[in-house]
Amino acid sequence: MNVGRRQRERIPKYLRETFFSLFSKPEPETIYPELYMKIIDRGTDLILDHLRQYNERRKNALKEVKKSLTVKKAVGNRKPEEYLVVSSDAGNNGVDLRSAYLPLYAAVSIVSRGFEILEEPLHVACKGEIWTDEFKPRERESLLAEMAKFDVALKGLRKWDPDLVIVDGSLLINLRLFPGASASTEYMRDFEKTVEKAVELLNACYERGIPLIGFVKRTKMNKISKRFGFKELRDTALLDLLLKKGEYVEPEEMYRENEKGFFHVKKYFDKWVEKGFSPEALEEISIYYTYVKTGLTTPYRLEIPKYCAEKTGEITSLINSVSEENGIPFFISEVDNLTRITVTVSNLRTLMLYSKALDLVEKGIFKPEDLNLLAMQHGEAWVLREESYWRDVEAEAGK
16 A cells, blocks of 8 residues: 555554554564473473373263264265255454444355355345444454354345255354343344344244254364263363264254253244244254264264254265365355455455545545544554465565
């Protein structure tokens, strides 16, 4: 970006330093030597010792689990090319300025057969807005990204009438996004809207008899391990020893009534009734879960409503057949790539804000000191094209 000397001088000093730090190399990181030794040297020895003990407990637990856990082979009667699949995902990465938080989120859905995307994706983007007093801005941003993901999946369902709808992530809103006592009115409103959109997607799939799947790549759940008395083990760490590629465990209900997490599902049930959907179908939309190993590393969790849980073998067979070595199916990998909002993308938007703000200064709409509104919070990182940026800068400097 070309910024003239006179124009540069009109930018407030603090903002000028922040803005042009993009074009200078970062200072080398330093850390107190003794602290370095504790973290890097002695600390890693302790971690490895803990992991050794963890591994021993994991292998001992496996002996108990093998006796009663049902493992099945993913088997389907159709080729991957015979399934029309709608998949959706969302990304978010807002920026925190001294004056306000600027949310940034977007969602995309695609339609595919086998390893081919058939049409242009559908997308939903955030509105241009600022949050000056939101207590939990990043959580609210994540919540809105979830709502956009369900919304664009619903749009894809209605447009393409697929054989399967799959969303990247859980069908249930993450517990950390549930509003607490300190939640703002706006947060509460967005939470209710997100639940509503998730339930609308559930109902649309249920009415059409189309399976709906949540593909959870990052899970800390330990429901299976806890059932066998090993509450300190994550399910994925335990099942990694048990499952072979193409195998899954018998699906079971995520949360039963009177269980600690049942309020999670009940929120969906209440919204279902509130929307006027069939009360008799409540049991059919109860969320079940399973773990499937589709790659060479860790198993992944699938969430599936009860009404289509009997198709788990067929669905896991499809997912297994279109997955790479890492176990991520093609349609999830592709939609994830289309929605990944990196720090680079977020900073490019902020950079564009700076550029347009300078134009407003030129037009007299903003005064130079008004640009202090765009000063970033202390600790917010600037990154542009992480892998190639410095190579490009050095190449330009050599001309």
